Amino acid sequence: FPFRLFPLRERGMNWRARPLTCQEIQAFKKSKEVMDRFIRAYKLMLGFYGIQLVNEESGELKRAENWAERFENLNRFSHNNLRITRILKCLGEMGYEDYQVHLVKFFLTETLVEGTLPNVKRSALDYFLFTVRSKEKRRELVHYAWQHFKPQSSFVWGPRDKLQKYR
Numbered sequence: 001f002p003f004r005l006f007p008l009r010e011r012g013m014n015w016r017a018r019p020l021t022c023q024e025i026q027a028f029k030k031s032k033e034v035m036d037r038f039i040r041a042y043k044l045m046l047g048f049y050g051i052q053l054v055n056e057e058s059g060e061l062k063r064a065e066n067w068a069e070r071f072e073n074l075n076r077f078s079h080n081n082l083r084i085t086r087i088l089k090c091l092g093e094m095g096y097e098d099y100q101v102h103l104v105k106f107f108l109t110e111t112l113v114e115g116t117l118p119n120v121k122r123s124a125l126d127y128f129l130f131t132v133r134s135k136e137k138r139r140e141l142v143h144y145a146w147q148h149f150k151p152q153s154s155f156v157w158g159p160r161d162k163l164q165k166y167r
Contacts, residue, residue: 005041005045006041006045006083006086006087006089006090007019007020007024007090007093008020008086008089008090008093010089020093025093025094028094029094029095035094038094039053039056042087042091042096042099045083045087046061046064047064048070049070049071049073049074049080049084050063050064050066050067050068050069050070050071050073050074051063051064051067051070051103051106052064058098058102059096059098059099059100059101059102059103060102061102061103061106067116071110071116071117074117074119074120075117075118075119075120076119078119078123081120081123081127084103084107084123084128085123085127085128085131087103088100088103088104088128088131088132089131091103092131092132092133097132097133097134097137100131100132100133100137101132101134101137101141103128104124104128104129104131104132104141105141105144107120107124107128108124108125108128108129108141108144108145108148109148111124111125112124112145112148112149112150113148124145125145125157126157129141129142129145129157139158139166142157142158142163143158143163143166145157146158146163
């Protein structure tokens with residue numbers, strides 16, 4: 001069977017790759033070697049996107065030195081957004097929910113606050129945001145997105161009354 005860098009329990013674009021089983025996920029999580037390789041693959045992909053993992057413990061990220069040219073690539077080719085969604089889902093499967101939060105917040109910041117990734121904004125809001133497993137963290141991220149979305153009145157990713165009351 002073809003090997004996937006970020007395997008999931010669902011079918012992807014590669015029809016020959018079979019979905020992961022829960023048993024396989026548990027076996028991966030128990031293997032230090034597999035998890036080390038997973039983090040190496042994650043760092044490799046982040047580098048490709050112009051992002052750097054600052055802290056392996058927390059999952060904190062920052063722009064890499066080559067961010068400007070890499071962001072140009074992200075803005076130009078939307079197929080990257082599918083890969084980012086897959087990576088985010090896989091982070092959740094492998095128990096790296098904090099990494100999910102940091103990556104989604106990174107993209108929300110770059111799209112809504114910094115304006116450096118305008119062509120990624122829709123995917124960040126429609127897909128990336130909803131890969132976050134923790135309901136509480138997902139709510140925080142939706143609120144963060146709402147705070148920075150312009151115009152706020154056009155924000156459709158959460159109920160306005162709850163967003164206004166959220167603390």
